[in-house]
Amino acid sequence: MRTVAIDLGGTAVKLGVFEHGRVVVADEFTAVDGGIGLDEVGGRIDRLLDGEHADAVGIAVPGIVDPEASRLIAAHGKYAELHDLDLSAWSRTRFGCPAVVENDARAALIGELADGSARGEQDAVLIVLGTGIGTAAILDGRIVRGRHGHAGILGGHVTVDLDGPRCPCGNLGCAEALASTWALATDAAAGDLALGAALAARLAETGTIGIRDLVETRREPESAAILDRYLRAWAAVIVTQCHAFDPEVVVVTGGVMRAADVILPALRERVHADLWSSSFRPTFVTPDDPATSVLRGLAALAAHDLDPASTSTTDRTTKDGHDDR
Known part of the structure; x- marks a missing residue:
């Protein structure tokens, strides 16, 4: 079976063609x-x-998804032309088969559940530290989506500072508005950060800075x-x-995890210290190949959508996924 995966990410578009669950050819370009x-x-x-046909298509978008209608409902400042567009119908017209459409963080988690760092887990959460902050969750073997498609994926918009700035989402003091790559670039450009000599030199040289620079x-x-405030x-x-x-x-993933040797231990220590006293202290993992998590998740979703009777690893997480919590 030949599956097409399309990851419409926040800063880059990643494409992959999978055969029997493995990527055979891929492409990437900047949004x-x-x-x-x-x-x-x-x-x-x-x-x-290259002249072959697609048997199934999966599309990920960085925003709120209506999976039944195959539409992007909302993504602040991103892909306005896709809002309310029936992406499954577009896929049927373009490639001859409908598409399964999912939020990109959920797709990334499904990819790690299928054959990655969280393979076989029934209860897991994911945080994507990239341009923004994305999250997703699986509970009792079911991907959490909620009645209106918002559940589990808005963790980056939890308030961490009651006196913080207003986020583009409309909330005040969101984690993403205070500790994301876009927030860092915005604050640095506005002169709102105290920078040391080395970091200031990087900003002067390139016009922007990222978490890796920190x-x-x-x-x-x-x-x-x-960096401590971000952590x-x-x-x-x-x-x-x-x-x-x-x-x-x-599962901790995203571009920030190029510095996983620094970030992951610090996060694990801080989270374990701050959790409710009787809470379970979870294992922290990061993907071996985070750049393909979304594509692998889409391939698994699309394959299952084509064959709901499959008994693959992701069957537990996707077959029951439309009976959401």
């Missing part, structure tokens, strides 16, 4: 100014397929202070997820 042209996506997929300059007191915000998100879903495993 310019939060927009994406489906014609370009379709053309690139055609080149990847990690690499953490010997400067200014960078260390910013506290991320830990607060994970503690909230753990209190809500009581997971066995916490």
Whole structure:
């Protein structure tokens, strides 16, 4: 079976063609100014397929999804042209088969449940530390979606500072508005951060800075202070997820985890210290191949959607997924 996976990420679009659950060819390009042209996506997929047909298609979007209607409901500042567009119908017209559509963080978790760092787990949460902060959860073997598609994925918008700035989502003091890659770039550009010499030099050279720059300059007191504040915000998100879903495993992924040797131990220590006294202290893992988590999850979802009677590892997490909590 040949499956097409389309990950419409916050800053990049990733494409993959899978055969028998393994990626055989892939492509990636930058999403310019939060927009994406489906014609370009379709053309690139055609080149990847090289004359072959697709049996199933999976599409991930960085926002609220109506999986039954196959639509992106809301994604602040991203992909406005996709809002309320029937992506499954687009796929049927473009590739000859409908698509299963899912939030990108949920797809990433499904990918790690299928054949990655959380394989076989029944209770797990995921946090994506990238451009923003994404989350997802599986509870008793079922992906958490909720009645209106919002459950489990808004962990980055938990309030961590009552006096914090207003987030683009509308809430005040969100973790994402205080401790994400876009927040760091915004605050640095506005001159709202105290920067040490090394970090300031990087900002002057490139015009922007990211979390990796904080990690690499953490010997400067200014960078260390910013990084500590970010770690506290991320830990607060994970503690909230753990209190809500009581997971066995916490999957930490995203571009920030290029510095996993620094970030992961610090997060684990802080979360374990801050959890409710009787709460289970979950295992922390990070994917071996985080760049493909979403694509692998989409391939598993699309394959299951085509064959609901399958007994694959993800059958527990996807077959029951439409009977959501």
